[in-house]
Amino acid sequence: MSSVEPLWGVExxxxxxxxxxxxxxxxxxxxIGPPVRKVGRxxxxxxxxxxxxAEQPDDQAA
Structure with a gap:
């Protein structure tokens, strides 16, 4: 049985x-920023x- 981590919201x-x-x-x-998807609204x-x-060096994070 695989464990799926729930997606995070903006909060x-x-x-x-x-x-x-x-x-x-x-x-x-x-x-820019972390990868994000829209799910509905x-x-x-x-x-x-x-x-x-978040762990990337500053010059690659944007």
């Missing part, structure tokens, strides 16, 4: 990265991809 990513929710919406619009993030993005 969880905001807490994890320590940035305001508004910043996440701006990053999506500017096509909501933004959803794969936690492992957010962690990988």
């Amino acid at each position: 969880e990513v905001s807490l994890f990265l320590g940035v305001p929710v508004k910043t996440l919406y701006q990053w999506k619009w500017q096509r 909501h933004l959803r993030y794969v936690p492992s991809l957010v962690r990988t993005w």
Whole structure:
């Protein structure tokens, strides 16, 4: 049986990265920041991809 980690919403990513929710919406619009998908009206993030993005050197994170 495989274990699937639930997707994060903007609130969880905001807490994890320590940035305001508004910043996440701006990053999506500017096509920067961690990988994100729209599911219906909501933004959803794969936690492992957010962690990988956060661990990148600053010159590659944007």
